Amino acid sequence: xxxxxxxxxxxxxxxxxxxxxLSAPAIGQGAAARTLRFVPQANLANFDxxxxxxxxxxxxxxxxxxxxxxxxxxxxxQRQMVESEEVTDDGTTWTFKLRPGLKFHDGEPxxxxxxxxxxxxxxxxxxxxxxxxALQQELTAVxxxxxxxxxxxxxxxxxxxxAKNNSPCGFxxxxxxxxxxxxKQITDYVGSGPMKFAKGExxxxxxxxxxxxxxxxxxxxxASWLAGGKQILVDRVEWxxxxxxxxxxxxxxxxxxxxxxxxxxxLVPVLKKNKNISVDIGDPLGNIGSFRMNHLFAPFNDVxxxxxxxxxxxxxxxMRAIVGDDTALWKPLPGFFTPDTPLxxxxxxxxxxxxxxxxxxxxxxxxxxxxxxxVTCLVAQDQPITKAQGDVTxxxxxxxxxxxxxxxxxxxxxGSRRAQKTPPGQGGWNMFHTWHAGAxxxxxxxxxxxxxxxxxxxxxxxxSPGTEKEVTSWFEAKNLDEEKAAIGRLNKAALDDVVYAxxxxxxxxxxxxxxxxxxxxxxxxxxxxxxxxx
Amino acid sequence: MLSYILRRIVATLPVMxxxxxxxxSLLYIAPGDPAVVxxxxxxxxxxxxxxxxxLGLDRPFLVQFGSWVWRILHGDLxxxxxxxxxxxxxxGQRLGPTLSLMIVTLLLTIVVAVPxxxxxxxxxxxxxxxxxxxxxxxxxxxxxxxVGYMLAYIFALELEWLPVQGYTPLTQGFWPWLENLxxxxxxxxxxxxxxxxxxxxxxxxxxxQQDYIRTAKAKGLGQGGILFIHALKNAAxxxxxxxxxxxxxxxxxxxxxxxxxxxxxxxxxxxxxxxxRDYPVIQGIVLLFSFVYVLVNLMIDVVYTLVDPRIRY
Numbered sequence: 001x002x003x004x005x006x007x008x009x010x011x012x013x014x015x016x017x018x019x020x021x022l023s024a025p026a027i028g029q030g031a032a033a034r035t036l037r038f039v040p041q042a043n044l045a046n047f048d049x050x051x052x053x054x055x056x057x058x059x060x061x062x063x064x065x066x067x068x069x070x071x072x073x074x075x076x077x078q079r080q081m082v083e084s085e086e087v088t089d090d091g092t093t094w095t096f097k098l099r100p101g102l103k104f105h106d107g108e109p110x111x112x113x114x115x116x117x118x119x120x121x122x123x124x125x126x127x128x129x130x131x132x133x134a135l136q137q138e139l140t141a142v143x144x145x146x147x148x149x150x151x152x153x154x155x156x157x158x159x160x161x162x163a164k165n166n167s168p169c170g171f172x173x174x175x176x177x178x179x180x181x182x183x184k185q186i187t188d189y190v191g192s193g194p195m196k197f198a199k200g201e202x203x204x205x206x207x208x209x210x211x212x213x214x215x216x217x218x219x220x221x222x223a224s225w226l227a228g229g230k231q232i233l234v235d236r237v238e239w240x241x242x243x244x245x246x247x248x249x250x251x252x253x254x255x256x257x258x259x260x261x262x263x264x265x266x267l268v269p270v271l272k273k274n275k276n277i278s279v280d281i282g283d284p285l286g287n288i289g290s291f292r293m294n295h296l297f298a299p300f301n302d303v304x305x306x307x308x309x310x311x312x313x314x315x316x317x318x319m320r321a322i323v324g325d326d327t328a329l330w331k332p333l334p335g336f337f338t339p340d341t342p343l344x345x346x347x348x349x350x351x352x353x354x355x356x357x358x359x360x361x362x363x364x365x366x367x368x369x370x371x372x373x374x375v376t377c378l379v380a381q382d383q384p385i386t387k388a389q390g391d392v393t394x395x396x397x398x399x400x401x402x403x404x405x406x407x408x409x410x411x412x413x414x415g416s417r418r419a420q421k422t423p424p425g426q427g428g429w430n431m432f433h434t435w436h437a438g439a440x441x442x443x444x445x446x447x448x449x450x451x452x453x454x455x456x457x458x459x460x461x462x463x464s465p466g467t468e469k470e471v472t473s474w475f476e477a478k479n480l481d482e483e484k485a486a487i488g489r490l491n492k493a494a495l496d497d498v499v500y501a502x503x504x505x506x507x508x509x510x511x512x513x514x515x516x517x518x519x520x521x522x523x524x525x526x527x528x529x530x531x532x533x534x
Numbered sequence: 535m536l537s538y539i540l541r542r543i544v545a546t547l548p549v550m551x552x553x554x555x556x557x558x559s560l561l562y563i564a565p566g567d568p569a570v571v572x573x574x575x576x577x578x579x580x581x582x583x584x585x586x587x588x589l590g591l592d593r594p595f596l597v598q599f600g601s602w603v604w605r606i607l608h609g610d611l612x613x614x615x616x617x618x619x620x621x622x623x624x625x626g627q628r629l630g631p632t633l634s635l636m637i638v639t640l641l642l643t644i645v646v647a648v649p650x651x652x653x654x655x656x657x658x659x660x661x662x663x664x665x666x667x668x669x670x671x672x673x674x675x676x677x678x679x680x681v682g683y684m685l686a687y688i689f690a691l692e693l694e695w696l697p698v699q700g701y702t703p704l705t706q707g708f709w710p711w712l713e714n715l716x717x718x719x720x721x722x723x724x725x726x727x728x729x730x731x732x733x734x735x736x737x738x739x740x741x742x743q744q745d746y747i748r749t750a751k752a753k754g755l756g757q758g759g760i761l762f763i764h765a766l767k768n769a770a771x772x773x774x775x776x777x778x779x780x781x782x783x784x785x786x787x788x789x790x791x792x793x794x795x796x797x798x799x800x801x802x803x804x805x806x807x808x809x810x811r812d813y814p815v816i817q818g819i820v821l822l823f824s825f826v827y828v829l830v831n832l833m834i835d836v837v838y839t840l841v842d843p844r845i846r847y
Contacts (some may be wrong), residue, residue, distance in 0.1 A: 043806060045616040046572070051585075052616075053574030125581065167574065183581075183588045185618045203627050204617040205806045206798030242699065242796045243805070250686050250698040251796070382809065412566035412811050419570065419579050448578075456578070 034235040036516065036532055038525070039248045039260040043241045044208045047197065048186045050125050050168045055437065058167040059524045060239065062226065063210050064105075064191035065171035068096065068115065069163030070226030073522065075341065075442060077163030078227035080219065081110065081172060081192070083145075091154025092137075098145040101217045104174050105196045112141035117178035119149075122170045124182040128161040128445050129170070131475075157445060157475060165226055165439055165523050166446035194218065194230040194528060195237065208239040210527075223528050225520075230528035233518065237527055252277060252511060258532060259512040261525050264384065265324045271511045281328075282510030284521050285338050285438030289318055289389055289503035290449065292460035294430050297423055299375065299402075304368035306498035310351050312361040312400055318503035321388035333505040335491045336450055338438035343484060348492025352502070361400055374403045376424040378432040380411040389433040389503055405430075418459040432459070438505070439523035443483070444471045444490065452499045460500060466493035535839065539832065546828040553824040554606065554817070558599050561813050567591075568615045568811040589615055602817065611821070612814035614807075621818035624803065631701040632799035634711065635791065636784050638719040639726065643780070647727040648773065651734020652761050658739060666731065673728030678787050682721040682794035689717060699796035718795040722787045726780045733776040737769035744768070770841040778834035782827055 042056040049061035070080040079085075083099040102110035116139055123129030123136075137150040149158075162170045172192045180186045189197040194216040198209040218229040240257055242248040249267045251257045253274050262282065263271060271277050293300035293309070300306050319330035331339060334349025375397060379390025390406070397404045405424075409417075414432055422428040440446045451457045451471065452464035470490035477483040512519055518529040569586035570577075586592050590601075605612055611621035654666040690698040696717055702710040741747065742765055750760050789801035800819060807815035838845045 045806070045810060046618065052572050053577065181588070183584045187618055203798050204614075204619065204624065205803055206628075206796075240700070240796070243793050243802065244796065246683060247686070247699050247794060247796050250691055251700075254690055254694070254698050256697055256699060409565070410809065412568075412571060412809060415570035416565055416567035419567075419582060458578075 032534065034532070036234045036237045036259065036527070036530060037257040038237060038239050038527075039242050039251070039257050040239050040525075041262040043205050043243075044202075044239060045204050046185060047189055047202075047208075049171055050121050050182055051185045053125070053167040055167060055524070058165075058169060060197075060208060060210070061171055062165075062169070062193070062524060063195040063237070063527055064189060064193045064197045065173060066102075066191075066193040066230075067163065067170050067172065067226060069159055069170075070228070071160075071163045071165050072224040072227040073520075074224075077159040078221075078224070080163075080227060081115075085159070087158075091156065092151045094149045094151075094158055095142070096147055096149070098147075099217070099219075100145070102192065103215045103217070104192050105190045105213055106174070107215070108174065109144070110172060110192055111144045111175075112147040114175045114178065115147050115172055116141050117175040118172045119170060121173075121178045121180065121182045122168060126161075126168050126170070127448060128157065128164070129168075131155065132158070132161060156478070160445065163226070164446060166437075169226075194232045206241050208241075210237040210239075211235065218528075223520075223526070225522050225526065232528055233531040234527075252513065255513060258516050259510070259519065259525075259530075261510055263509050263511045265322075265326060265329065265508070268326070268509050268511070276514050277511055278514055279509050279511045281507050281521060282525075283438065283508065283523050285341070285442065285523050286505055286507040287385075287438055288333060288336070288338070288436045288441050288505055289322060289385065289433075290435060290500050291389060291393055291431050291433045291503065292418075292449075292458075292500045293498070294424070294428065294460050295462045296421060297428065297430065298373065299365070299368060299370040300430060302368040302370075303497055304364050305370055306501075307351065308361040308365035308368065308400065309396070310495075310498055310501055311364065312356050312358050312396060313352065313501060313503070314356050314396075315352065315502075315504035317392050317396075318389055319506055321392050322385055322504075323506050323508075329508070330504055330506040333502050334495075336441065336447075336494055336499075336502055337443075337487060337491065338441045339505050341438075341442045342480060343443055343487040345484070345488045345491040347488035348495040351495060358399060365400055365402075370402070372401075372403050374405040374424070375430045376405045376407060376428070378407045378409065378414045378417060378429050380414045380433070381408050382410045385435050386411070386414070386433040389435075392503075393431065393433065421461070437523065443487070444474050449500060450490070450494060452494065452497065462497065462499045464493060464497035464499055467497060467499055469493075535836075539836065542832050542835070546825070546832075549828060550821065550824060554603070554821060555599075557817055557820045558602060559595075561811075561816060562595055562598070564811075566811040568813065571810050572616065602814075606821075611818040614815050615812050616810055621814050624815060625800065625818055625822060628798060628800045628803045630703060631797045632788055632792070632801060634701070634704070634715055635718055635722065635788055635797060635799060636781070638712070638715045639723045639784055640777075640781070642719050642723045643726045643730055644777070646723075647730035648734050648766070650727070651731040651773075652738055652766060654731065654735040655738030655742060656757070656761055658735075663735075667735070670728040670731050673724040676724060678721055678725065678790045679794050681724050682718070682791060685717045685721055686795070701797045701799070714795075714797070718791045718797060721794070722784065722791040725787065726783060729780060729783075730773065730776055734769065734773050737772045738765055741765045741769045767841060771838060774834055774837050774841060778830050781830045785823055785826070 040056055044056055044060050046052045049057050066081050068080060068082045069077045072078050081098055081102055082096050084097045086095045104110060123133040132155055135151040135153055135155055137152050139149050141147045174190050177186050177188050189199055194213055195210040196213045198211055201209040212232045212235050218231050221228040223229050245264045245267055248260050252260050268279055272279050293306050295301055315332045323329040334346045334352040337344050380386040394404050394406050417429055418432045420428045424430050436449055444450055448458050452462040452467040454461055454463035467490060470486050470493055473486035474483055477486050515533045518531050520526055569582050573582045573585050613620055614624055650666050654663045657663045686698050689696045697714055701714050704711040747765060750764050788799060789805055792799040792801040804819050
């Protein structure tokens, strides 16, 4: 008999007296093995994947709502809820047919009218959806399983738009839910995917539970990311939110959780030493670190000042600050697109390569007219990645002789302040730090941060006609070669004008107990095909 | 006494109103925007603005404050901006874990700290006294999160006696409930035990010098009776006071402890709400906490009359 049993016996005896014999439900080993306990990257604070576009919401939603198409591990769109599609020769009319037997979690069949309502809501919020909406002539249900999207001009990336994993995804909801204003949150979570959301067990900030939907009809193909047969091999998936990484690490080692989505680099060596735990790269598409300079105000309204910073910037310094000394976790990125993906390009990336030339950078900065005015650098201290980058940037700017106004704050404040277009001294800013999921940087479609259309661009409001021209070229490209050529030119134009400063490409690990199998690498945690033994 | 309690309860209303105005104003002028957090990193400024409008955050201060006060007066704490759930329901979900943690910590503190303080006073100047006070200094000096990590490492990871994290409701059994609370309660209780032990010692030292203690000894009363019946009862007022103050400390400490031990309590809800700028939740929690503070103060005053019959209201 061990100490724990003794303690349990003693406390149990006291407890019986105090609680009148309340007892814990008997959970057999089999039941435990059918529940997968998962620690997500963040708190699931809301559960509307169109209204709230955070990755954690998208990741949970991918279990609960299915999509018409799904992106696979080769980054190709594959049919998912759709059985077949036809497009007219002029590329303007798409006719889609749904698979038979698709059901919502309330037992109702998935009909075309549900799809039309879902796509209408999605298109109001998604950047690609907005592009399609701008070209839309009509989106109508032809019959229960057929719907038609008629455009004024072709949109070659239609299937990619419907398949993409970038938030917001084109999730299919019942019509009554999808008719909710896209800027208001849904309250009904009846889904079309392989798992049901247990709303009654949801404790925002602490726990979310998903149960297997037994009437889900998976495709016959092997699952590959968001495509293929989404076979659920456990009864329940419990998301347990743990704000403290050390606690998550301890819980995984202790067998209290089965899978930790994003262990921090500092704790990975400890996990690797544990014989019961597997550790591997989670998302091969990784992340791109970045800081954005405000193109509206001095000194960074002058491209020479922006290029001076880029000339002096050492990506290695940034990457080591973010991921530590594990060189398997990062690589330099002389460009803007995700490494090891078809459109990756280094064209024009010389400015980020080789030995850093501070003398030349200082000279260029002086030519830009910089004369010591404060540079307001916003740094969110509650996000380890932005904090690490901010510290490196402050050092870099000081070495360049710049007067740094280092604003240490939290992410909520950065998120609000970066939207200010007022001068830096009046509530505005000169720089802020962030990072982009590599999955969002594989091409220009979901890549808001690369856009350089001035006032309509992302924060910093870069205005680079050359960059925008090549974005259009990519959308109009008819094959991969044309796409690659357009991206090469885009990469160069964006670096020449310094749309933003890429600080490098970095990966992160995921860790799980060895009694869990079927975990695949990807831009989000996929729960289909994952099983757990006792 | 009853009329005193009623007067005190009525007196809490203006306090609560001032707290409400203060909290609302503070949040209004604080930087940050929940619409930005909701919209996500890739959202356009137009999307953010539309979300802000849909949440009513673009309305003038007085309109927002007026509508909030109106709801409060109707017993409605509002709806969370992020979860779309009623704030009262969210607080209800989190109340159990925090209350459990506080009760266990409080019991642990009283059971450990008061006897330690009494013994230290009884053996004042001895090695035992020095050891106990040394522990008290140690308890004061160590941050809650450090103690928490140490305990989790030793008792959960190394010895495997207790779980690292989580919370199990009492309805699922006493041991599962207690098992999850032992380490957090010890971590949270360290400072509190140190504080109460020191105050108990100081109060007891003063009482033990009194003539009636000498008389009790002269009468031949046993040491236990003198210490715990005669002396402790007369030293109880400052001890009760510090226990009451300690409840306020516990609420603050629970924020850290709940994060370290992943307990889904009000402390974590507070932090999450602040980081996301979930105004209705922050306002609801602060109102609740201020009400608890006022209530605890009232309870302390009432307890004074029980331990010291000379006190009358």
